[in-house]
Amino acid sequence: MLKRIKSFWRILNRPPVHISLGLVIITGFVAGIIFWGGFNTALEVTNTEAFCISCHEMKDNVYEELKDTVHYENRTGVRATCPDCHVPHNWTDKIARKMQASKEVWGAIFGTINTPEKFEAKRLELAQHEWARFSANNSLECRNCHDYDSMDWDKMGDEARRFMKPAAERNQSCLDCHKGIAHNLPKEMNTGVDPALARLMEQAAGAHLSTGETYYTVTSVDLYTDPELQNLAGYLDPASSVNLISTKGDALEVQVSGWRKQKGFGRIMYEGFGLNVASAVLEKDVATDDARFDVGENKVDDLTGLSWEQADITLWAKKGGLLPDRDALWGYADQTYSDGCSVCHGEPAPAHFDANTWPAMFSGMVGFTNMNAETQALVLKYLQLHSSDFAENAH
Amino acid sequence: MGDQPVTSATTDEDGAPITKAREWRALLMVTFVILPATSVAVVGGYGFAVWIGQMFFGPPGHP
Numbered sequence: 001m002l003k004r005i006k007s008f009w010r011i012l013n014r015p016p017v018h019i020s021l022g023l024v025i026i027t028g029f030v031a032g033i034i035f036w037g038g039f040n041t042a043l044e045v046t047n048t049e050a051f052c053i054s055c056h057e058m059k060d061n062v063y064e065e066l067k068d069t070v071h072y073e074n075r076t077g078v079r080a081t082c083p084d085c086h087v088p089h090n091w092t093d094k095i096a097r098k099m100q101a102s103k104e105v106w107g108a109i110f111g112t113i114n115t116p117e118k119f120e121a122k123r124l125e126l127a128q129h130e131w132a133r134f135s136a137n138n139s140l141e142c143r144n145c146h147d148y149d150s151m152d153w154d155k156m157g158d159e160a161r162r163f164m165k166p167a168a169e170r171n172q173s174c175l176d177c178h179k180g181i182a183h184n185l186p187k188e189m190n191t192g193v194d195p196a197l198a199r200l201m202e203q204a205a206g207a208h209l210s211t212g213e214t215y216y217t218v219t220s221v222d223l224y225t226d227p228e229l230q231n232l233a234g235y236l237d238p239a240s241s242v243n244l245i246s247t248k249g250d251a252l253e254v255q256v257s258g259w260r261k262q263k264g265f266g267r268i269m270y271e272g273f274g275l276n277v278a279s280a281v282l283e284k285d286v287a288t289d290d291a292r293f294d295v296g297e298n299k300v301d302d303l304t305g306l307s308w309e310q311a312d313i314t315l316w317a318k319k320g321g322l323l324p325d326r327d328a329l330w331g332y333a334d335q336t337y338s339d340g341c342s343v344c345h346g347e348p349a350p351a352h353f354d355a356n357t358w359p360a361m362f363s364g365m366v367g368f369t370n371m372n373a374e375t376q377a378l379v380l381k382y383l384q385l386h387s388s389d390f391a392e393n394a395h
Numbered sequence: 396m397g398d399q400p401v402t403s404a405t406t407d408e409d410g411a412p413i414t415k416a417r418e419w420r421a422l423l424m425v426t427f428v429i430l431p432a433t434s435v436a437v438v439g440g441y442g443f444a445v446w447i448g449q450m451f452f453g454p455p456g457h458p
Contacts, residue, residue, distance in 0.1 A: 095442035
């Protein structure tokens with residue numbers, strides 16, 4: 001073997017004996033062309049939609065989802081295929097991506113996502129890879145076709161323009177807002193509870209409770225007049241405090257303390273005097289049953305002229321919705337607030353408004369986010385309880 | 396010195412003659428097999444290194 005290599009080297013290391021220089025050059029030239037063509041053809045073939053969907057994992061999932069979107073079929077017939085968005089156009093980054101595709105070859109061979117269930121389980125992770133890529137390069141692949149400078153603002157619908165013009169001024173990454181433009185969003189984002197809140201709810205489900213202690217609701221909790229939990233009395237808002245009086249099987253006897261307006265049916269229990277921060281909402285028959293309440297102090301709110309009373313009511317709730325402190329809830333709310341409310345502008349400090357201003361501000365803006373109802377209630381309460389009414393150095 | 400004719404080695408180290416066939420085989424092996432394979436390895440290795448770098452330094456940034 002070594003002898004053959006040595007003799008091979010000897011032939012190559014000296015001028016040829018028999019073959020003419022011209023033939024050597026021509027052979028090399030032709031070989032180079034064939035190689036170049038072959039290399040680029042291979043690169044191009046693996047860069048086609050047909051190649052991508054030759055794996056059923058892609059064809060049955062993301063390709064089907066694409067078919068319902070504007071990037072597949074639209075008024076002008078200009079469409080995007082898989083590599084337009086998913087393979088970087090820059091040569092170095094494209095080659096790096098091709099090498100990274102060895103991961104996908106592995107997946108195809110060993111079936112990492114070869115069933116719908118497996119795919120859905122990984123959807124969020126895979127989506128996050130792409131979102132990170134788009135975020136890092138400011139949605140460069142989108143800009144292969146879409147250009148802020150070429151957008152005709154007059155042709156755009158009013159609502160679209162309201163968002164797009166500021167985005168153009170900021171040269172914002174398209175994917176900041178347009179996630180899910182081509183394929184389905186992960187279930188966690190569409191409906192239902194977001195995973196962070198779900199974790200808090202799990203914690204509450206397993207929390208150990210002691211009577212005489214104060215606890216806080218994670219999400220809203222139904223209230224009943226009876227320990228059998230049959231007669232609905234109302235509900236507690238998220239992040240509301242209750243005092244645990246006793247337990248009976250699955251039911252907790254809780255005392256809700258708050259303030260009520262004396263005008264009207266008094267159905268809403270507020271966290272504090274003069275504050276539009278809801279603790280609980282009661283059914284009319286329960287709220288008007290004065291015998292149920294321990295009434296304390298009476299005060300008039302000068303701002304409105306309304307008379308408020310401090311009141312305690314004891315009712316029953318189902319076990320499993322309480323946590324011993326609100327820190328984790330506030331952590332979640334703060335993170336959600338930052339994430340959801342800083343996409344288009346820097347989010348205002350919670351202490352920028354007072355507690356009674358926040359509901360209007362919040363409901364005016366929350367439509368721009370994707371928070372579901374439970375999350376909204378929690379974030380609003382967080383903002384209210386960290387508003388200028390509660391913060392020390394607020395102006 | 397420069398006028399002296401340069402001769403190629405007509406035999407290999409063992410004394411066996413370098414035939415035309417052997418030369419052609421060497422030429423074709425290098426141009427159609429060895430160089431292409433090396434090129435793919437070099438480009439692939441480059442891509443691989445960039446990929447590993449992206450794992451540490453994150454995805455490519457703004458142009």
